[in-house]
Amino acid sequence: MKKLLLISIVLGVSTFTLYSQHKTIKGRVIDESMETCPCVSIVINDTVKVGETNVDGFLQVKIPDSVKIITFLYIGFEPKTIELVGQCDEVEVIMMSDVIYDFMTLKKINRLRKKRFNELPTIHKEAFLKGIFKTEKACYKQEFIPY
Numbered sequence: 820m821k822k823l824l825l826i827s828i829v830l831g832v833s834t835f836t837l838y839s840q841h842k843t844i845k846g847r848v849i850d851e852s853m854e855t856c857p858c859v860s861i862v863i864n865d866t867v868k869v870g871e872t873n874v875d876g877f878l879q880v881k882i883p884d885s886v887k888i889i890t891f892l893y894i895g896f897e898p899k900t901i902e903l904v905g906q907c908d909e910v911e912v913i914m915m916s917d918v919i920y921d922f923m924t925l926k927k928i929n930r931l932r933k934k935r936f937n938e939l940p941t942i943h944k945e946a947f948l949k950g951i952f953k954t955e956k957a958c959y960k961q962e963f964i965p966y
Contacts, residue, residue: 840883840884841881841882841883841884842881842882842883842884842908843879843880843881843908844878844879844880844881844882844889844903844908844909844910845877845878845879845908845909845910846877846878846909846910846911846912847872847875847876847877847878847911847912847951847952848872848876848878848891848893848911848912848913848914849876849911849912849913849914849946849951850896850913850914850915850916851913851914851915851916851935851938851939851942853942853945853946853949853951855872855874855875855876856872856876856893856896856914857872857873857874857875857876858871858872858893859871859872859876859878859891859892859893859914860891860892860893861878861880861889861890861891862889862890862891862892863882863883863886863888863889863890864886864888865890869881869882878910886903887902887903888900888901888902888903889901889903889910891912891914893914895916895917896914896915896916896917897914897915897916897917897932899912899913899914899915899961900961900962900964901957901959901960901961902959902960902961902962903958903959904958904959904960905958907958907959909953909954909958910957910958910959911943911946911952911953911954911957912957913939913942913943913946915932915935915936915939918931918932925966928966929965929966932963932965932966933963933965936963939961940956940957943955943956943957944956
């Protein structure tokens with residue numbers, strides 16, 4: 820009876836560890852002018868801070884395998900939410916500065932923000948050509964979120 824109980828506990832614990840697998844996400848965060856962004860907070864599930872970038876903008880965090888949405892928060896910049904696709908474990912993120920638009924309609928503000936957002940893939944490619952990023956194209960999805 821004691822052996823059966825011991826075997827049950829061992830199997831239960833090993834099964835629990837199988838379901839709580841983590842993956843390591845590495846990468847770099849820069850701004851639109853290709854300057855590094857130090858101390859960018861990396862958040863999952865909208866509230867859980869899992870890490871931050873170092874002085875050179877590099878990051879390395881462990882997240883659960885089930886997490887696909889990561890948010891990057893930095894003072895003076897718009898929050899950046901990305902969705903990991905497939906086996907994406909190297910993220911290279913470009914933060915958009917938070918611009919104050921005075922005396923403009925919300926529609927015009929979103930149009931200007933969307934224009935800047937659409938330039939991000941070009942900036943990513945330029946960063947790759949300059950050796951700042953390792954990949955030519957981002958391995959994650961990002962969506963424009965209007966105000």
